[in-house]
Amino acid sequence: MSAADGAIAPTESALLTLREVTKSFGGLTAVNGVSFAVGEGAVVGLIGPNGAGKTTVFNLITGNYQPNHGDIHFTGQRLNGLRTHRIIMLGIARTFQNIRLFQQLTVLENALAGCHYRMSGGILAGMLWLPTQRRVEKAAVERAVQELEFVGLGQQTLTVAKNLSYGDQRRLEIARALATQPRLLILDEPAGGMNEQETEALIGLIEQIRARGITILLIEHDMRLVMRACEKLVVLEHGGKIAEGSPEQVRSDPRVIEAYLGTEDEV
Amino acid sequence: MKPRLDWIGAGLFAALLAVAPLFLNAYQVDVLNSIGLYALLALGLNLILGEAGLFNMGHAAFYAMGAYTAAILNTRYQIPILWTLPLSGLVAGAFALAVARPVVHLRGDYLLIVTIGVGEIVRIALVNDVFGITGGANGIFGINRPRVFGYIIRRPEDFFYLIWGCVALTIFLFLRLKRSRFGRALNYLREDATAAEGSGINTDYYKLAVFGLGAAWAGMAGTLFAAKMTIISPESFSFWESVVLFMIVILGGAGSIPGVLLAAFLVVGLPELFREFAGARMLVFGLVMMVMMVVRPQGLWPARGHQGFSLAALARAVGP
Amino acid sequence: MSQFFPFPATLNLANLVEEFFQQLTNGLAVGGIYALIALGYTMVYGVLKLINFAHGDLFTYGAYLGLTLLTSLALTDRLGFALGVLVLALMVMGLVAVLGAILERAAYRPLRQSPRLSAVVSALGASIFLQNTLMLIYGARFQVYPENILPATTLNIFGLYLPLMRVLIVLASVLMMVALYLFIQKTKIGTAIRAAAIDQDAARLMGIDVNRVIMLVFLVGPALGGVAGLMVGLYYGQINFTMGWVYGMKAFTAAILGGIGNIPGAMVGGLLLGVIEALGAAYISIAWKDAIAFCVLILILIVRPTGLLGERVADKV
Structure with a gap:
């Protein structure tokens, strides 16, 4: 767990807030004390190497898993303990990494x-x-x-x-x-398996969704899409948050570079 | 593909069935009555197993609840047997809700085992004369004949029209239900419960609701059974009844109403045609189940097109 | 069994203790039988994630084959009781193992790539088929093991008079369970079975012949189930073609109770269920005996579906 430098304190005005959220399976801690907030109308990207705990964060938000510690709030309402369909009814919608x-x-x-x-x-x-x-x-x-x-x-x-x-x-x-x-749309690797042309169309679609006033939180490995579509990024590694900020800030963050170069060559 | 042809076929079948008693002897009509009862039960099970993909192999328990409710109300409190229909349905449905509540979230094959267990517990309870009202192993006898507008239903032909009238009404209602919001929710459940829940659908509610509905139908079929037999005993509601019903749904093509009807005719009717091989009936069933799964797992008359029943989706319901 | 030990007319502590231990040991014997059958369920479930509904019927085949061999070969006359029963047990194990392998080939292997529902339905079909084949061969009536072959010896253990058969069953089943456990834990083939249970694809990549592992599981499980059938025949003397269903359901309950897929779990679950059932029948109600196991099954699935020794695993979304 780490308190990254551009950490944004969860604010009243944020649509979605995660505060010190931890989830472990047996002995393995998949998500460790992660905090971040998503402001209304924003497009936020959640990135990190494989196995960093990104999808687990999504599953915690939509109630597929319950956090061991920490709180998740949406429009001021606490989501902990709610069943998935209740959370959807509050205004969060999602897609799945492995198309369902x-x-x-x-x-x-x-x-x-x-x-x-x-x-x-x-x-x-x-x-x-x-x-x-x-x-x-x-x-x-x-x-x-x-x-x-x-x-x-x-x-x-x-x-x-x-x-x-x-x-x-x-x-x-x-x-x-x-x-x-929904008020918040959660996309889990929306460009996964898409060719360049389809990805291009997807970026346009994300813009259009945003234009409808819907906030977007997405996981994506395609850095071109992430850099173009998102105004804020949250970077996870080994279940902990290592950086947060604008795409430019994150791109130059030494810890992010280390995390990615150490494992993958996507940046 | 050609909906009009479908309706012509269904109309012809209905007309043929409607005049059948004029040409058949009492025994043959009685066989048709059995087929009708099984069809009624299997249509209810089809909602649970075929439409929602929930493995229920204890359907006979709900059938028994309905039959015993009707029999007890009729013999002890002299309530006319057909009047007990709604109450039998309610009792069976409520029982199903109470039983399914804690177990309905279990993975497919665990649910299968639990429903077998529930079926057995109910049968053992009936044999043990629970609360002193089920008559033990001998069951309950002396159930009154049903009476409709002063006319006593007694002959097989009378029951034929009563039972197949109920089947027709059931098909009419279930066809509509299938394409409504409720019916679609069941299909979402069967295809992918996680995705359904993630689309804002209260999956637990629908699992329970369909269990209750299917069981209520079995309960009402139980009333008809009690009225037809005038004697009921636990052996009519054994595990094998549940197996036969399960087989009718799978054999016909889960989720397919015409498939269920066809399979009811085959599974209940064929053994009557080959009575000299009666002892080998179950043996043939077993063999058919094994061969079908290799040769034609989607059933004899699978539901068509987008309403198609997918074994693959059911498999996901079973688990990883 | 409680009818053989009528409740004493005068309440007497010694009698109560005696009655309790009789029921306890009886429960252990029945539990040992459940455990032996449960091992077959749990091993198949471990590797194929399939409830082998026909397993209970293989157990029945063990009982019927045992009867036929016992009467036709007169082994106990020729070889004496101990050696005769041992040879008989080995023959039953071998024959039922072959049946198990045929079952796997005919009913399950063609469906290896199919959805699991297909295999479940096929298993159910196989169960019905096997059961009714027995009925057509032997008839629907109860078959009786000859009494004169078995010595009606009772052993005196610390002042308790126990039927020899009961003691033998407990000993034999524990012995076989320990042997299986060592086989699974200590041998190379056992390691292959465990690997295939965790991840078939990975096991295949490591050079394990998964088909052989599955075949082996369908040899070992039915062999143990078959010998359990023989034990039931020798212990109770009466067998019926449908008994595999009840024993099968109870053994499956035992497997769930211990944690399905877990071999020590099946042993613990079997013994525990046998004792619960024997004590429940004796002290609650004999008429509800068969319902006890089903209640245990439902309760365990509600409270702890992973069983006593099973590990909790999160579903992947």
């Missing part, structure tokens, strides 16, 4: 999953297919199609998800996340 779509369902049905919690209708409404249910379904489909068009999948709504190209699958995950109408 509903593979056998259509693109549209995948996007509709994001609309789910804002819809109404249970067993009886479904069985009887009441007029109200019909209206709710129609509105949800419209929302879902809107998001699909936004990410560029408007022409493929009835394609089965597993038949999409890799890049399209990543974009479908983003559409599903956007359909929950």
